[in-house]
Amino acid sequence: DPRKTAYTKTAKSTAVKAFRNPPYYGLLGGLPVFPTFGNHDICSRPTKVSKADGDFGYWKMAYRQGFRLPSAGWDDASTRFNAGNGGFFYTFRYGNVIFLSLGVPRLEGCKLSNGKSWASEWGNAQEERLQDFLGAIRQEIAKPDVWVVAYLHDHHAAIDFEKAYPQMFLHNGVDLVLAGHQHFFQHRTLTDGNTDYRAVVVGTGGFGDTDPGDDCHRPGFILAEVRGSVLQYWKYDTHRCSAEARPDGRDAFAPAAVREYCRLTKTGFGRHDVEGTEG
Numbered sequence: 001d002p003r004k005t006a007y008t009k010t011a012k013s014t015a016v017k018a019f020r021n022p023p024y025y026g027l028l029g030g031l032p033v034f035p036t037f038g039n040h041d042i043c044s045r046p047t048k049v050s051k052a053d054g055d056f057g058y059w060k061m062a063y064r065q066g067f068r069l070p071s072a073g074w075d076d077a078s079t080r081f082n083a084g085n086g087g088f089f090y091t092f093r094y095g096n097v098i099f100l101s102l103g104v105p106r107l108e109g110c111k112l113s114n115g116k117s118w119a120s121e122w123g124n125a126q127e128e129r130l131q132d133f134l135g136a137i138r139q140e141i142a143k144p145d146v147w148v149v150a151y152l153h154d155h156h157a158a159i160d161f162e163k164a165y166p167q168m169f170l171h172n173g174v175d176l177v178l179a180g181h182q183h184f185f186q187h188r189t190l191t192d193g194n195t196d197y198r199a200v201v202v203g204t205g206g207f208g209d210t211d212p213g214d215d216c217h218r219p220g221f222i223l224a225e226v227r228g229s230v231l232q233y234w235k236y237d238t239h240r241c242s243a244e245a246r247p248d249g250r251d252a253f254a255p256a257a258v259r260e261y262c263r264l265t266k267t268g269f270g271r272h273d274v275e276g277t278e279g
């Protein structure tokens with residue numbers, strides 16, 4: 001509902017200038033949103049902001065009621081993947097792009113407030129159903145114009161080669177993996193034998209965070225498009241940055257400027273020609 005992006009008294013009185021006068025005001029309402037969740041949603045641990053950060057029961061209620069999460073599918077395989085997952089993970093399709101929203105894998109020091117483990121709540125089922133789903137669509141996603149884009153919160157599960165999820169992505173035909181958690185932008189091609197995928201850490205929020213090492217140096221966003229066998233994306237900076245790659249302040253907005261660009265040409269199952277930078 002676009003009306004839900006209208007200014008409120010709270011928004012006007014906030015100390016955060018970007019929220020008082022948001023540059024994207026009026027644009028976000030009404031757009032489809034397909035969420036994934038992270039450690040600050042589910043981890044039960046005191047923070048400077050809240051003594052009850054990550055109440056798992058409250059989060060599940062808010063998550064399910066706040067979003068219309070896919071519960072069916074477009075074929076038997078996608079329906080099996082989505083059935084009974086409670087929104088922890090799901091798939092949907094837009095044209096020839098198959099999206100996978102995945103629940104966050106293990107994060108060190110993260111405990112659920114209900115005393116259960118992430119593995120029992122969604123982790124074991126997610127890994128089992130993900131293998132089943134990608135195996136079932138293997139023949140289709142070998143086509144150069146059919147893409148699999150996975151996204152999840154933890155950047156380790158996207159970009160660290162030795163972790164379990166990157167290995168799963170490499171061996172099952174995933175083309176692009178998006179992640180966050182860290183407050184920086186990073187992209188890299190992961191390769192194992194004849195298969196590869198592109199990993200992108202879109203951690204470009206959090207400017208002004210007072211925790212050491214968490215402050216985002218180059219705030220911005222990613223824009224991507226798919227046309228046939230070509231997927232390309234741009235990383236836009238939204239602030240004027242100093243020589244040290246830091247905005248002078250929260251109000252240092254500038255016309256969005258392209259900082260990084262990448263073009264992927266899909267050539268087969270888990271195989272791509274990549275034109276772009278690394279790092």
